[in-house]
Every structure is written in structure tokens, then in C-alpha cells.
Amino acid sequence: MTGLQLGDTVFGRNEELSSLKECYRRSVSGKTEFAFISGHAGIGKSFLAYEFGKHVIMSGGVFLAGKFDQLQQGKPFSALAAAFNGHCGMLMRNSELREVVASKLRSSLGREVYYLTKIIPTLNDILGSEQSDETFYDDGCVDAQRRLQYLLCQFVEVLSSSSTAPLTLFLDDLQWADSASIAAVTQLLCSTGSSTKQKQFFFVGCHREGIIDSAHPVWELVCNAELLGVPFTSLNLDSMAEDTLNAMVSETLCVLPRLTRTLSNIIYRKTKGNPLFVSQLMLSLNKKNLLFPSLNRRRWEWDNEKIMSQKLPDDVAVFFTQSIADLPSNVRISLFRISCFGASVEIAFVKTFEIALEMRGLCDNLDIAVDEETITLLTSRTDEEILNTRPMTDTTMIIAMKFLAKLEFGMNQTKPRSVPFVTQKIIELSLAKGMSPMSPIGFVYLGGFMSKLGDFTSGYRYVKLALSLLDKVGRECAGEVICIATQVKIFVEPIQSALEHHNDGYAASMVTGDIFNALLNTILKNSCVHVAGVKLQTMREEYKKSEMLAKENNHSIFLVQIKQVQRDVLRLIGSDEEVTIPVEEKLIASNNSVLKTFCFRKAYISFMFRSYDDAKEYVSKFFDCHENAWASLMVTHIYNALYTGLISFWVARKSRARDAQYQYWIARGNESKLTLKRWVQSSPWTFENKWYLLEAEESFSQSDYVAAKLLYKQAISSAKLHKFVHEEALAYELAAYFHLELGEMEQSMEYFLAAHGRYNEWGAFGKCNSLFEFVKSSFSPASIESDVAP
Numbered sequence: 001m002t003g004l005q006l007g008d009t010v011f012g013r014n015e016e017l018s019s020l021k022e023c024y025r026r027s028v029s030g031k032t033e034f035a036f037i038s039g040h041a042g043i044g045k046s047f048l049a050y051e052f053g054k055h056v057i058m059s060g061g062v063f064l065a066g067k068f069d070q071l072q073q074g075k076p077f078s079a080l081a082a083a084f085n086g087h088c089g090m091l092m093r094n095s096e097l098r099e100v101v102a103s104k105l106r107s108s109l110g111r112e113v114y115y116l117t118k119i120i121p122t123l124n125d126i127l128g129s130e131q132s133d134e135t136f137y138d139d140g141c142v143d144a145q146r147r148l149q150y151l152l153c154q155f156v157e158v159l160s161s162s163s164t165a166p167l168t169l170f171l172d173d174l175q176w177a178d179s180a181s182i183a184a185v186t187q188l189l190c191s192t193g194s195s196t197k198q199k200q201f202f203f204v205g206c207h208r209e210g211i212i213d214s215a216h217p218v219w220e221l222v223c224n225a226e227l228l229g230v231p232f233t234s235l236n237l238d239s240m241a242e243d244t245l246n247a248m249v250s251e252t253l254c255v256l257p258r259l260t261r262t263l264s265n266i267i268y269r270k271t272k273g274n275p276l277f278v279s280q281l282m283l284s285l286n287k288k289n290l291l292f293p294s295l296n297r298r299r300w301e302w303d304n305e306k307i308m309s310q311k312l313p314d315d316v317a318v319f320f321t322q323s324i325a326d327l328p329s330n331v332r333i334s335l336f337r338i339s340c341f342g343a344s345v346e347i348a349f350v351k352t353f354e355i356a357l358e359m360r361g362l363c364d365n366l367d368i369a370v371d372e373e374t375i376t377l378l379t380s381r382t383d384e385e386i387l388n389t390r391p392m393t394d395t396t397m398i399i400a401m402k403f404l405a406k407l408e409f410g411m412n413q414t415k416p417r418s419v420p421f422v423t424q425k426i427i428e429l430s431l432a433k434g435m436s437p438m439s440p441i442g443f444v445y446l447g448g449f450m451s452k453l454g455d456f457t458s459g460y461r462y463v464k465l466a467l468s469l470l471d472k473v474g475r476e477c478a479g480e481v482i483c484i485a486t487q488v489k490i491f492v493e494p495i496q497s498a499l500e501h502h503n504d505g506y507a508a509s510m511v512t513g514d515i516f517n518a519l520l521n522t523i524l525k526n527s528c529v530h531v532a533g534v535k536l537q538t539m540r541e542e543y544k545k546s547e548m549l550a551k552e553n554n555h556s557i558f559l560v561q562i563k564q565v566q567r568d569v570l571r572l573i574g575s576d577e578e579v580t581i582p583v584e585e586k587l588i589a590s591n592n593s594v595l596k597t598f599c600f601r602k603a604y605i606s607f608m609f610r611s612y613d614d615a616k617e618y619v620s621k622f623f624d625c626h627e628n629a630w631a632s633l634m635v636t637h638i639y640n641a642l643y644t645g646l647i648s649f650w651v652a653r654k655s656r657a658r659d660a661q662y663q664y665w666i667a668r669g670n671e672s673k674l675t676l677k678r679w680v681q682s683s684p685w686t687f688e689n690k691w692y693l694l695e696a697e698e699s700f701s702q703s704d705y706v707a708a709k710l711l712y713k714q715a716i717s718s719a720k721l722h723k724f725v726h727e728e729a730l731a732y733e734l735a736a737y738f739h740l741e742l743g744e745m746e747q748s749m750e751y752f753l754a755a756h757g758r759y760n761e762w763g764a765f766g767k768c769n770s771l772f773e774f775v776k777s778s779f780s781p782a783s784i785e786s787d788v789a790p
Contacts, residue, residue: 006252006279010051012244013044016235020052020204023233027202028061028166032230034189034203036174038212039237042276045206048237049170052204061166062087062159068176076145076180079171080152081119087159088122097163102126104158109151116151146513149184156188156201166200174207174218182217186224186554209236214557214591223556223583239273248278253300263291266307285310378427383461387468392434401429405438405477408445420449437476440466444484448632451488456682463488479509479517487524487634494685495635496532496723499525515553522546523558526565527635531686533726536573536763543569560584561597568605574766596625604643609770612654619647623668638679642690645672646734649697669698689718693731700738708738729758733771740778749779 010017020035027033037045053063064087066079091098105113105127117123160167171177171185185203205218212218225232240248246264250257271277285291285307294301378386392398408422426442444466451459463485470478482505490498502525509518526542543566550559560581567579587594599622606614622644645668652665673694679687696711712735719728736751752775759767 006283009248009251010044010048011248011251011275012240013048013051013237016048016237017052017055019233019235020048021055024052024056024166024168024202028200032189032201033232034205034225034230035233035235037204037206037235037237038209040209040274042274043237043239044275045208045237046172047275048235049172049204049206053168053170056166056168056202061168062163063168063170065170065172067172068174068178068181070173070176076178077119077148077152077184078181079173079177080169080181080184083169083171084152084155085120085122088120088126092122092125098126100162101158102128104162105155108158109154112147112151115148116155119148120155145180149180149187152184153187160201164200166202168202168204171203171205174205175211175216177217179217182221186221189221189225189230190228190554214587214594219590220556223587224554226583227551227554227556227559240275240278241273242268245273245278248275249282252282255299262304263302263307266304270310378431378462381431383465383468386431386465387472389431390434391473392430392436392439394433397429397433398436398438401426401436401438404429405441408441420446423449435469435473437474439473440469440481441477443469444481444488445632447488448484451491452633454678456488456492459488460492475508476512479505479512479514479521482508483517483521483524484632486521487632490528490531490635490638490683490686491633491679492683494683494722495528498528498635499532499534502528516555519546519549519553519555519558522549523562524635526562527639530565531635531638533724533762536569539569540566540573556583557587557591557594560587560594564597564601568601568608571605572608572764572767574764574769592625596622599625600640600643603647604639607643607647607650608767610774612650615647616651619644619651637675638686638690641672641675642694645669645676645694646697648672649694649701653697653701666698666701669694669701673698685722689715689722689724689727689731692718693727693734696731696738697734700741705738705742712738725758726762726764729755729762729764732758745779749775 016037020037023033023035037048039045050065053065056063064083066081066083068079091101105116109116113123113127117127156167156169169185169188171181174182185205188201189203207218222232242264245268246257246260249255249260249264249267253260267278267281271281282291285302290306290310291300291302293299392401404422404426408426423442423445426439427446430436430439430442443462447459447462447466449459450456450462466481467485470481482501486498486501486505489501502521505521506518506525509515509521523546526539526546529539529542543562546562547559547566550556550562560583563579563581564584567581570577570579584594584598588598589595599618603615603618603622606612606618622640648665648669652662652669655662655665673691676687676691676694680691692711692715696708696715699705699708699711712731715731716728716735719725719731732751732755736748736755739745739748739751752771756768756771756775759765759771
């Protein structure tokens with residue numbers, strides 16, 4: 001006996017394996033399904049998946065496997081490409097099937113199949129050398145990832161239709177998956193689910209427990225599947241039970257279970273039943289000669305006491321780390337260097353890397369701030385000089401700019417504090433190396449960043465430069481640029497003028513296939529419509545269009561946020577129409593952005609219908625949500641500031657006692673007031689009436705009634721002048737409550753009547769009814785004018 005040999009039997013997973021087989025059976029019978037396997041590291045997820053793969057192959061199916069790598073997340077489609085690359089190698093052994101696949105690929109994809117060969121090299125062997133000629137191909141596609149996503153899906157369709165064998169795709173370590181790969185899987189599942197033609201495609205994925213959150217692409221796949229009614233099986237693997245572990249030890253050592261019980265008990269206590277930990281511990285015990293073959297007794301033996309005395313960490317990862325630490329130092333150094341390139345690497349690369357190690361030069365660190373030098377560089381040049389900067393011609397630099405542009409947008413949502421670093425690099429390269437089609441991205445985000453810092457003069461200048469640059473360098477990124485530029489413009493120009501800009505941004509996005517920015521332009525336009533006070537029935541129709549676009553493109557998070565606003569609009573209108581949001585609870589529980597929107601919408605509608613307790617509860621929850629703001633200002637910040645301020649002053653006024661709670665709510669209201677004051681200086685048209693209203697509510701809360709009376713009148717006058725009928729109604733209503741509190745019934749009634757009329761003009765018939773009921777309960781019947789009735 002040369003050493004301990006671990007078998008390939010799956011222990012304690014019969015139920016999960018049966019579930020996978022049954023899910024697979026339904027899927028290949030025509031009903032699209034997929035499956036997820038989750039669990040902690042070392043729990044046996046991959047082992048179970050490959051055991052299932054044996055069943056697929058033995059039943060006549062094709063099992064493709066790929067694995068995502070934490071260090072390859074920036075390389076789209078890496079796991080998919082590896083899976084298909086391996087399959088193409090297998091196809092080379094079947095000449096008849098190879099010719100069928102080649103013929104169908106040429107027929108359905110034509111010259112576009114070339115782009116598949118760039119990520120699936122063995123496809124060249126199937127198609128022949130003519131597909132390798134780059135003469136007729138152009139890499140200037142606006143969205144190369146979307147093109148590859150489409151081509152990969154077409155490739156799967158060709159594979160499925162070329163053979164009667166069902167096709168199963170297994171992707172491991174989904175926690176490291178890139179969004180492009182998951183989008184491709186989503187499209188495969190959705191297309192197979194909606195197609196009348198049976199494709200016999202099944203997907204199974206593994207991911208580590210506790211890493212997939214609402215910001216992860218896999219979460220969006222799950223949400224989209226639920227929205228589209230595509231069923232899936234989710235298997236969560238636990239550690240092995242002690243009896244199962246004993247069966248594993250017994251079979252591995254070829255010793256009766258009753259004889260291995262004591263050893264199994266020790267191993268269970270040390271590993272808590274983690275399968276990988278168990279197997280690695282047994283190998284380690286064998287290596288240390290604590291688990292050894294006895295030639296005299298012709299079976300494995302062990303030393304219970306010595307094994308019990310072994311000090312082991314609780315975590316399998318720590319155990320592996322300690323095992324590596326026992327290796328010679330030169331081996332550890334080599335492992336460290338090679339690990340920087342991913343979970344696996346080809347030996348040819350290692351040999352090349354050995355030669356490259358002789359070169360010790362490293363790239364300088366990027367300058368990570370929008371420093372004074374960059375700003376000085378821009379301020380020293382006129383707009384005309386910047387616009388006349390020569391075009392960028394360096395191909396490598398153009399590719400780098402495309403990478404930086406994609407990084408800019410992603411960071412704007414996920415790591416807003418890092419956006420200035422990328423912005424600076426784009427602008428520096430544009431001014432030094434020439435303007436590229438991505439240069440407007442840098443200028444527009446600089447404008448957004450400067451505006452958020454309060455420098456609206458500079459911010460406005462840079463977004464206008466970005467828009468002008470589109471005419472110079474092309475409109476490849478026009479949808480994104482117009483979207484961000486418009487959000488800056490609404491803090492400088494009248495907000496009513498922004499609506500058409502977002503229409504232009506939507507159209508520009510759709511032309512380039514940029515669905516995300518098309519949706520974003522549409523949703524932000526709707527938010528502008530809301531703040532601008534457009535009639536509610538028009539808002540209702542606009543949100544319906546946005547809902548359809550989000551549904552068509554399976555964007556569940558946008559869809560939920562759209563429906564949350566729809567719910568409020570319908571209540572204001574007084575409609576009985578139900579708004580159902582199937583995945584809302586799940587997203588609220590895990591997505592901070594959706595949670596913040598939910599809390600704000602609840603606080604807003606509670607305030608509008610004067611539900612004090614609910615307004616206080618939800619605005620408190622809104623404040624408790626951790627900040628994940630974008631790097632640039634957004635229209636949603638306007639309503640957030642206004643209504644959280646109004647509710648804060650309302651709560652402060654209700655508290656009566658000038659205690660710590662009162663001071664807290666006054667401070668919260670003042671934060672909103674000061675924010676609006678900064679914006680008033682940039683755009684009096686949009687923000688003056690809102691600031692006056694907050695000032696009035698603060699004065700009311702502090703019992704400064706003389707100041708409050710004047711400020712309410714100024715808020716009403718400013719809202720009317722700047723055509724915000726909904727905020728004119730609100731100012732009238734809050735002034736009416738103020739005078740009612742002072743016992744000035746006639747003035748209060750006058751303001752209630754005016755508020756009712758403006759709400760009616762806005763189309764808020766539900767609010768009108770609510771206001772009428774309040775007035776009816778607060779005034780004597782004789783004092784209620786007939787024209788206040790609904």
C-alpha cells in the first residue's frame with residue numbers, strides 16, 4: 001500500500017442528487033428549469049455537480065463545465081469560453097457532428113462567427129482557417145460584450161439543434177462570475193423558456209454561501225427568473241452527519257463501520273463534518289503516520305490519542321493555509337507568485353513567467369485624486385481650445401479609454417468615492433494624447449462630481465463641454481453622457497426643461513444597444529416629471545412605459561423601483577388599481593438602494609396623507625439606511641431633501657418638549673434646509689419655493705409664528721411663479737394647518753380651499769378626497785364651502 005487513496009463516492013447527498021436528476025428530467029422534457037447548489041467552502045458543491053454530470057453523460061447528454069476565477073472577474077465570459085472550448089475539442093473527434101455544427105454556424109452567424117473564435121480558440125479547428133482572417137473584421141462595436149453575449153447564445157442554439165443529446169452547462173464558483181456571463185446565461189434560460197422549439201438546455205451553477213447579495217449579477221438572474229416564471233431548484237448543502245462521515249471513513253479505509261466509529265467521532269469533532277476538511281485531514285494524518293497501513297493485520301490502523309491531541313483550526317481555509325506554511329520557502333514563494341494569475345494556470349505560461357521574473361520594473365501607481373494640477377490644466381484652457389484638441393490615434397490608448405469609461409460608470413454606483421480617480425485619468429489622457437470617443441465620459445462625470453461638491457459653475461461648464469464633444473468624437477457614449485449631463489443641468493436650469501433631454505438620451509442609448517442607460521434615462525425623466533409637477537395622469541402613463549421597458553429587458557431592480565413610485569401615483573390619483581411587486585420583499589431585505597427607495601416612498605406617501613406615525617417610522621428607517629450615493633447629483637436627491645426635511649420639522653413640532661429628541665429632529669430638518677439653500681443659489685427657479693417652505697416649517701416648529709406666516713406666503717408665491725402646481729398645493733395645505741393651530745379658522749379654511757383646488761388641478765383626486773374628509777372633521781358644517789366637496 002503506497003498511501004491513503006480517497007474514493008469518488010458521494011456520501012450523504014442522495015436526496016440532493018435525486019432533486020437535480022428530477023429537475024434535469026423536467027428541463028430536457030421541454031420545461032425550462034435550472035438549479036443552484038450553494039454551501040460553505042469545502043462542503044462538496046462541485047463534487048455533487050460532477051456526480052450529477054456522470055448521470056447526464058450516462059443518459060446520453062452532453063455535460064459542459066466551466067469555473068469562474070476570482071482573479072479573472074475582469075475577463076468577461078471566461079468560464080463560458082472554457083466550457084465551450086473543451087466541448088469543441090471533443091467535437092473534433094466526431095467528424096460528422098463537427099461538419100454539421102460548422103455548417104450551421106456559418107449559415108446562422110456568417111462572418112460574425114470570427115468573434116467567437118477570439119474567445120473559443122478550438123472553434124477555429126472546426127470552422128477552418130478562413131475564419132481566422134482578420135481582414136474583414138472590425139472591433140469598433142459599440143457594445144462588444146452584448147455582441148458576444150448574443151453570439152454565445154446563438155452558439156448554444158446551434159449545438160442544441162445539431163444533436164438530439166440534451167446540453168447541460170455547469171458553471172462553478174458563481175460568486176466570482178462577471179455580469180456579462182450571467183447576462184448570457186439569463187438570455188439562454190429566457191430564450192429557451194419562451195421559444196416554442198425544444199432546445200433541451202439545462203443550467204446548473206454552484207456558489208459559495210454568504211457572498212451572493214443583491215448587487216451581484218446572480219441575484220438579478222434569480223429575480224428575472226421569478227418575474228418570468230422560470231422555475232429553479234435551490235439546493236443548500238450542509239455538513240455531513242456523523243453517521244454519514246463514518247460511512248465515508250469506513251469505505252475509504254475498507255474497514256467495518258463499527259471499527260471506524262471512534263476515529264470518525266474524533267474526525268467529526270475536529271472538522272464538524274465539512275467533507276473537504278475531512279478528506280484533507282485524513283490525508284494529513286496519513287502523512288504524519290497517525291493513520292497508517294498495518295502489514296501484520298492487513299488493514300488501516302490509527303492512534304486515537306495522538307489524533308485527539310492534534311490542534312486544528314476551526315476553518316478549512318486556515319487548515320490549508322497552515323499546510324502551505326509547512327512547505328519549503330522557495331515552494332511557498334512560487335505558489336504565491338503563480339496564485340496571482342488565478343486558481344489554475346497553464347505550464348507554458350509558468351515557463352514564460354519565469355523568464356519575465358528577471359524584469360523587475362513595475363508600473364507607477366495611478367494618481368488617485370482629482371488634484372489641483374488637473375483642474376488648473378482645464379481652467380487654463382478655453383472651451384474652444386479643449387474642443388479643438390486633436391483626436392486620439394493610438395489604438396492601445398483608445399482601448400484603455402474604453403476600459404476606463406466602463407469602470408467610471410460602474411464605480412459611480414458602487415464606489416462613488418473612487419470616481420474622481422478614474423475621471424482624472426480620462427481627462428489627463430484626453431488632453432495629453434487626444435480626444436477619443438470616450439473622452440466625453442470623463443468631462444461629464446467631472447461635471448457631476450464638481451456639482452455635488454457645490455461648484456455648479458464649473459460642473460455646468462464641464463457637462464456642456466461633454467455634450468459638445470459628442471459632436472466632435474462621435475456619439476458612441478451619448479446615452480450615458482446625456483443622462484449624467486441632464487442630472488447636472490436640473491440643478492442649474494429650470495427642471496421643466498430637462499424632460500426632452502432625457503428623451504434624447506433614451507434615443508441615443510437605444511441606437512447603440514445600451515439598454516441600461518436607456519432605462520436610466522427613462523426612469524430619471526419620470527423622476528423629473530414628478531418634481532416638475534406634471535399632471536399625475538401623464539405621470540401614470542409615463543411610468544407604465546418605463547415598466548414595460550424594464551419588463552422587456554428583465555431588469556428587476558429598476559422594475560421594483562418603478563412600481564414603488566407607481567403605487568404612490570395611483571394612491572394620489574385615487575385609483576383602486578392594484579400594484580403587485582412579486583420580488584419586492586426579497587430585494588428590500590438585501591438591496592440597500594431598493595430599501596432606501598421603499599422607506600422614502602412610504603415616508604412620502606404617509607406625509608402626503610398625514611399619517612404621522614408611519615411618516616416618522618419610515619423616515620427614521622430611511623435615515624438608518626447606509627449611504628450608497630452616486631458620485632454625481634441626481635433628481636431623487638431633491639425630493640429626498642425636501643420631504644425628509646418637512647417630516648423632520650413635523651416630528652419636532654409634535655414632540656412639544658424641547659428635549660434631545662426635539663433637537664435631533666430640528667437638526668435633521670436643518671440638514672435638508674441647508675442642502676436646498678446651496679441649490680437655491682444655483683437655480684432659484686427650481687429650489688426657491690422648496691427652501692421657503694422648509695424655512696416656514698422650521699419657524700412653525702420653533703414657535704416663530706410671525707416669520708412662519710411670511711415664509712408660507714413666499715413659498716406659495718414662488719411655487720406659483722415657477723409653475724410647480726403640486727408644491728403650490730402643498731404650501732397652501734401646510735399653511736392651512738399652521739393657521740388652524742393658531743385658531744385662525746377663516747384663514748385656514750381659505751388655504752384649505754386653495755390647496756384643494758391646486759391638488760385637483762394636478763390630478764390628485766385621492767388627495768382631494770382625503771383633504772375634504774379632514775376639513776369636514778375639523779370645521780363646522782356651516783363653515784365648509786360647497787366647492788371643497790369632492
